Amino acid sequence: MPLRIMPVIGLPSCARKINERIIHGVQDKYPAAVIDAAGCVPVVIPAVGSRVDLCGLLERLDGLLLTGSPSNVHPSHYGCEPSHPETLHDPERDATTLPLIREAVSRDLPILAICRGIQELNVALGGSLHQRVHELPGRLNHRSAKDSPEGPYGPAHQVALTPGGLLASLLEATEIMVNSRHSQGIDRPAPMLRVEAVAPDGQIEAVSLPGARFVVGVQWHPEHKVLENPFSRALFSAFARACTSRPAGSLQGARAA
Numbered sequence: 278m279p280l281r282i283m284p285v286i287g288l289p290s291c292a293r294k295i296n297e298r299i300i301h302g303v304q305d306k307y308p309a310a311v312i313d314a315a316g317c318v319p320v321v322i323p324a325v326g327s328r329v330d331l332c333g334l335l336e337r338l339d340g341l342l343l344t345g346s347p348s349n350v351h352p353s354h355y356g357c358e359p360s361h362p363e364t365l366h367d368p369e370r371d372a373t374t375l376p377l378i379r380e381a382v383s384r385d386l387p388i389l390a391i392c393r394g395i396q397e398l399n400v401a402l403g404g405s406l407h408q409r410v411h412e413l414p415g416r417l418n419h420r421s422a423k424d425s426p427e428g429p430y431g432p433a434h435q436v437a438l439t440p441g442g443l444l445a446s447l448l449e450a451t452e453i454m455v456n457s458r459h460s461q462g463i464d465r466p467a468p469m470l471r472v473e474a475v476a477p478d479g480q481i482e483a484v485s486l487p488g489a490r491f492v493v494g495v496q497w498h499p500e501h502k503v504l505e506n507p508f509s510r511a512l513f514s515a516f517a518r519a520c521t522s523r524p525a526g527s528l529q530g531a532r533a534a
Contacts, residue, residue, distance in 0.1 A: 284317040284339035284520040289377060291346050292324040292369040301325075307344045307391075310500040314513035317520060326373030332380040340387040340491075340520035343374060343394025345498060349461045350396050355405040364408070375401045382469075387491040387519035389512070392458065395484060395494030402467035402486075410462040410480060417457075417478045430501040433457035436474040436482040443485045443493065444473040447515050448508050455482065455497035462496060470494075491519030 288308060290301040301323040308319035317339070322331065335341075348367035352360055354375065360366070374394075378401035381388055390398040396406055410416050417434060432454045438445040445451060453474075463481040466472060473493070474483035486492035493516070499509035 284315075284517065285337065286311050286315070286317045286319050286340045286342050286520065287322050287334065287338045287377075288319050288342050288344060289322045289370065289374045290324050291344075291348060291367050293367075303344050306500050307342060310503045310513060311342060314500075314503040314510055315517035315520070317517055322373065322377075324367065324369040324373045326371075326376060327369060330376070331373060332376060335377070335381055335384055335386055338386065340389070340516065341377065341381050342516075343378070343388065343390040343397055343494075344500075345392030345394065345458065346370065348393065349408065350393070350400050350406060352406070352408060355400045357405060357408065360408055371397075378402070382486065382489065382492065385490050387489075387516060388493070389491075389516045390494035391500060392496060392498060393461075395496050396461050396463065398492070398494045399463050399467050399470065399484065402469050404463060404467035404470065405465040407462050407464045407480075409460055411460060415478060416480060417476065429458060430456045430498055433497075434476055436476055436497075438474050438483075439472055442471065442473045444483055444512075448511055450508070453508050455495075456501060457496075458498060490522065491516060 288303050290303050293300050303321055311317050311319040348365045348370065351366045351368060351371055352358060354371060374397045378398055400406065407413060433456050435452050436455050437452050438450060466481060466484060469486055470484040471487050472481055473485050476482050482496045484494045499512050503509045503513060
């Protein structure tokens with residue numbers, strides 16, 4: 278497909294110190310999935326939100342993909358106690374993504390939020406998080422599937438899709454197997470969001486925003502070997518269709534109508 282007509286997807290980056298240098302970047306699997314599974318052009322957005330308002334950049338984008346990351350959303354953004362001392366945070370990414378999410382929602386710009394991304398989506402819209410899901414009574418260890426033959430991104434557990442929900446309709450399933458690589462997870466869902474999938478231990482695994490062109494968050498990693506998984510391909514294809522569709526106006530306007 279010629280570059281000039283491919284939708285442009287913004288990928289907010291992480292800011293990490295490597296060899297005493299601050300590096301802005303995303304793992305290659307995310308832009309690769311945007312190209313290979315969505316047929317779109319990925320553009321990395323540097324994590325500089327505390328220094329410049331990036332919301333105007335959304336005028337030049339057709340969608341946002343919020344990636345996973347080793348860092349966690351800082352609890353100050355959802356009114357909780359300080360994190361465990363060993364928790365990795367990325368304040369510049371928080372300062373970049375949270376305003377971008379709110380502005381993207383107001384513009385009805387499509388969003389696909391993955392792992393840390395679903396947590397950012399929930400916090401940006403007024404929800405809260407569990408900081409260490411694996412320490413909650415009765416919960417699974419969602420951090421990895423270390424004994425999987427496929428490694429840390431191998432199948433970890435089933436999720437039940439909400440009957441009549443967007444994902445159940447999109448994926449034509451009631452339950453799917455997913456990978457799992459997270460310690461944080463949704464506690465209180467944002468009022469605007471609808472729960473789309475739940476793990477066997479009750480942990481919320483996916484959400485959507487009713488009335489939006491496409492706003493979906495998943496706690497697992499559909500970008501991993503995306504072309505080999507029919508559910509992941511369907512998710513990215515739906516995101517791509519939304520990014521190429523004609524906007525119907527702002528979400529507020531659509532709701533008012």
